[in-house]
Structures are given as C-alpha cells and as structure tokens.
Amino acid sequence: MPSAATGAAPRRPPSGSWIQPATSGFLGVVVGFASSFTLILAGLARVGASPAQAASGLFVLCLLIGVLAFGFALWRREPIAIAWSTPGAALLIATGLPTGGYPAAVGAFLFAAALIVVAGLWPAFGRLVGAIPRSLASAMLAGILFTLCLAPVRAVAEMPALAAPVVLAWALAWRFARPYAVPLTFVVAAAAILSVAKFPAGLSALGPPALAFAVPVLVPATLGSLGLPLFIVTMASQNVPGLAVLSANGYRPPTGPIFVATGLGSGISALFGGVPVNLAAITAALCAGPESHPDPAKRWYSTAVYGVGYVVVALCTGAATALVTAAPPLLIEAVAGLALLGSLGGALTAALADERERLPAVVTFAVAASGVAAFGIGAPFWALAAGGALLALDRWR
Template identity: 45%
Template sequence: MSHRLKASHLIAGLIVVVVGYTSSVAVIFQAIAALEATQAQAASWMLALGLGMGVTTLILSLATRMPVLTAWSTPGAALLATGIEGVSLPEAIGAFLLSGALVTLTGLSGWFERLANLIPHHLASALLAGVLFAFGLAAFEALGTDTVLVAGMGASFLAGRLLLPRYAVPLALITGIAIAALTGQFNTTATLDLSITQPFFVTPAFNWTVLLGLGVPLYVVTMSSQNIPGVMTLRGAGYRPPVSLAMTVTGLASLLLAPFGGFAFNLAAITAAISAGPEADDDPRSRYLASVMAGVFYSLVGLGGAAVIGLFLIAPPALVAAIAGLALLGTIGNSLAGALQSPKGREAALITFMIALSGISFFGIGAPFWALIIGYGVDALLTRRPT
C-alpha cells in the first residue's frame, strides 16, 4: 500500500535531525579530541556518522514500513571521550570493529529480539516516558533563560493545536526561527565550510587490552543504553519492530564505517519518538515516511560534515531545547498514560519511570538498562502476589 508524502513528514524528519545532532554532537567532538584526530579525520567522522545513520534508517524504514530510526551511540561517544587515555586512533578503530561484530552477531542470533518480546507494554511505556521526560522539562527550563523566544514558540504551538493540530510543531519552529532572527540571536560570526567532506581511512590496529577495555564496553553500553530504549520506544508507539534485522543492519554499518569514524550505530530512542508520534502523521501506517525523510536529511548533513560544527554554533540553545520538548509532548503524554493505565502494574511502571529519569549509572551502564531490569523484577514480584 502506497502512502503520500506530507509536509508533516518533512518537518518531523527535519526536527529529528536537528534534535539528533544538537542533543549530543558535542560529545562526539569530545571523543574526537580525546583521540587526537586531525581536522580531516574529524570531518570524516561526521561524514561516516551522518551517512551511516541516513542509509541504515532508509533501509530499515523502507523495508519494514515502520518509523525505524537509527542513531550514533551517544553513551558510546561518552565512553570514548572519558575512557581512552593512552589509546591510539588505530587501536580505537580496532575496538569499534569488535563492537560492530558483536552487534552483528547479536542480530543474527536472534536472542535480543526474544528478550525484547518479554517486556510488558506498561514497562516499555514507562521507560520511554522516563527517557524523554528530561527533554520536555528542558523546554520549560528554557522559558526562564529566553522568555520571549520560548513563550512565543509555546503560544504558536497552542494556536496550532487549536487551528491546525498536525502542523503545531512546524508553526512553533517557524515562529522560533523568526523571533531568533528578529532579536539577533543567531550567531552570524561563525564560518561554514560548505564543501563535500572527503572520507579518511584509518587502518585499524588490534590490541587485546584495548579490545577488552574499550570494544566490549562499547558494545555493552550501546546495547543496554541505546538499543533497549530504541526497541521500547517503537513498542510504546504501537509498533513491533524487527529487532534482529535492525541489529544486523546497524552492526554491519558499524563494521563498514568504523575505519572512517562510524564508531557505533544503534536504534534511536528519543528521535524515534518524534517520527513515531502523532505529530508526524495521524495515520500510524504512514509515519515511516517521516523517518525516511530523516534518513535523507541525515545523509545530506553527513556529506557536509565539515560544516556541522558551524551550523550548530549558529542556533540559540533555547530554540533547540524548546522545539525538542514541544515535539515530544504528545509522545510523553501517551507514554505516561500507557504506563499508568493498568492499576496492577502501576507501581512497577512508576519505579521504571523514575529510575530512567534519575540518570543513575552502575558499572558504566546507564539508567535505561537498570530501569528495565529493576522495573521488570518489581513487576514480576507484585503481579504474582495474592490479591
């Protein structure tokens, strides 16, 4: 069945890319700096990451007709930025290849998909709400730092919800850009290199201590902190994603692009909620077109990797925070409703939500993993108690 491309798909895809880059691109730059990469190598990283996300998103979305988005591993980038003292760039590339191979084997084996199918819907919804809640909160925190800009965007969003519900988020984005331009908030001193970025191949080196100390942790944090929330995001939106296929595709992309800087790819969670939500399309069957557009935009941005730094230095932070929060309001509300709908699982869902929101970390593994583990244990305990 064919579906028609709409303006809401284009806008949702654009917002996905804006949020995806601005929310964590600084961490990528820190990782690049920690590895002492040259300017050409740094640009190659942005090229590989953009094309990797774009192509894998296009493959998975078109093959499944679901809004399946991929992303770089933000926790993986944080691991690189803080845990690679004394590691050379070629040794890090070798660790990237090991992590990509492990993700590929995970997809081919199918065990991760069987595990994901055991997660109850109310826990999936609670996890998604906890992961996204901070982004919704950031929009209102920005109201205190840039009242005129954020208040104007909020008023435009409410007007859109009343008059043109499907285009409420685009109207808020246009309003924000207009206010920022009129008040001179765009940084006009930044220079942009608009040439097409060239790939830079780095020959990997395999050091067993780096493979164990960096490659295996990169795999673990990517699976626990990114792929699990990514699966739960789509399930919370009513989709049953082909988990094994997604693991295989993202793992192979990591293997192919690691020598150029594509250190790790995985299912997206936060940005996936944008393309999988009602703001992208009222019809869940055609929301995949929003992720298709995101794949196209990711690829185009990747080709201009050298200009990425300049682009995201131009936009005021309050604009980015506000549009991300407004775009996710509907998904956060639906997730909370799904999490708390069943009285029997409400306590476990609340615990899952609050742990995911807390940002705690143990053994280098982030809050989403522990929220799911603890929430599942509490749910199993309480749902078996006598009534």
C-alpha cells in the same frame, strides 16, 4: 509491505498529509545532530583522533545514519530511526587515550561492531527484547521524554524573548490548527534562531571533509577495556530503549536484521573513525509518536525524510556544524519538547493503564527520568531492570 502497527498496506499520502511527518523527520535531524555532535568530535579526539580524522568520522556517521534510516523506512514502512551511539562517545571521553593509541581505538570500534552483528544473528536476544511488558516500555519512554518536555519551561525562564513566542505559537496552533502545530512552531523557532545567530564567514568552504581511512590495530587490552564496554553501552543504552520506544508506539520490527545492518554499518563507520550506529530513542519518539502523524501507518514518512536530511547534513557537515553551533541549544530542545508532549501523554497513559503493573511502571518511569548512569550504562536500561525486577517479584509465587 504491511505496517506492523496496523497490518494494512500503506497508501499514497493524500495532499497535505506529508507536512507533519516531514516536519517531525526534519526536527529529528536537527535535534539528533545538534544535541550530541560535539560529543562525537570530543570523544574521537580523546582517543587520539586528529581533527581531520574526527571530521571524517562525523561525516561517515551522518551518511550511514541517513542511508540506513531511509532504507529501513522503505523496507519496513515503520518509523525506525537510526542514530550514533551517544553513550559510546561519552565512554570514549571517560576512557581517554587507550593502549595502542587511535589505531587500537579503531580496532575496538570494529570489535564492538562485530558483537552487534552477533547479537543480530542470535534469535534469543530478539525474543528477550520482545518480552518486555508494554507498561514498562511505555514508562521507560515517558521517563526518557520527561526531561526533554521540561525544556520549554526552562527556555521561557532563561530566554523569554526567544522562547515565549515559540510556546505561544505552539499553543495557538494546537488550538486552531492542531495538525500543523509542530511545523508552525518550528518556523517560529527558526525565525528566532536567525534573529540571534552569528554565522561564520566562508560557509562555502565548509562542505564535506576528506575521508580519512583508519587502519585498525587489535590490541587485546583495548578490546576488553573499550571494545566490549562500547558494545554493552550501545546495546543497553541505545538499542534496547530504541526497541522499547517503537514497541510503546505499537511497532515490533524484527531485531535481527536491524542489528546486523547497524553492526555492518558500524564496521564501515569504524574504518573511517566513527563510533557505532544504532537505534535512536528520543529521535524515534519524534518520528513514531502521534505528533508525527495521526495514522500509525504513515509515520514512516518521517524517517524517510529523516534519512534524506542526514544525507544532506553529511554532505554539508562543516556548514551544518557551524550553523547548529550558532543556535541556542535550549531553544532547539524546547521545540523538541513541545513536539513530544503528545508522546509523553500517550506513554504515561499506557504505562498506568494496568493497575497491577502500575507501581513497577512508576518505578521504571522514576529511574528513567532520573538520568542516572552506572558502569557506563544509562538510565533507560536500569529503569527497565528496576521495573522488571519489581514486576517479577510481584508475580513470583
């Protein structure tokens, strides 16, 4: 299958070339899971799920993310990373117990999943996303990455004994063994985590939770107050930025099959208490950027590893939750920030390359980096809207 980034058929990786993408994929699993799994559990609990139902939802989400990511990697030979809807989980926390309780919330999950499938079957949506100028897509990506790339600085200031060796290892590896800078950094960070983590006893009992089938109830009020907003924030704050991240790195996968597949996956997830699944943004940058592999045609290996990693996490959901909880979150963010510095540089270069589009790109970057949210929709969407409006104003005659 040809790669969209190069047009050439992928070749068997030579010896040693798998280390970079494998590390990027594994780091994507750690960052993606650690950064928001507590938000998923809290959101499900807020809409009335029991601890067993919330654990079931998390397990199915991890399993679906792994299967879909691995499937897309084999199908498209592109680094298409899948994630759960973190903005959707935040929306659950803000909404609280809906009318009709947890069964009505599950019905709203199913409704949002059906709308995602409809978006995939609507070609006009794909054309609209494909029309986003590369300068704005790159600027939005830079704004998303900017805050995370500050994490190493904050980590050194707040926990110098743990973070300083990690940053030093990255700098030395970048100078003397650049292709292995991220893998070596992760090894040093893992050693630092092991030195301070307090692991709970009885990890053998922390395997996958029992599946808890959720019987959906369609309550019109909850479909409008939860289902429709859940669809909007998932598309605007996850899928659109995810496509923009891929575009900024030279990949233009077809939107229809992706949305149909993630919509159907979201429907399965809903039946076991899970929020929708969608394209990843920051995780996609880890897998699709130059730090994953110098050759764009080989970066899909990272999402193949990412998919396998999430399946393993699903089978060890309890243990993975306990182990990740024991790690300092800022240190994990610092490793991700170091790995994404190259992507940030590339995104800024592409965003500012066209002098006529430079100011709209700067506006896009500023809004995305601000992290502001309005009407339940995150900054990446508003960044594209602001930059696009300014660009349209400049081109209007």
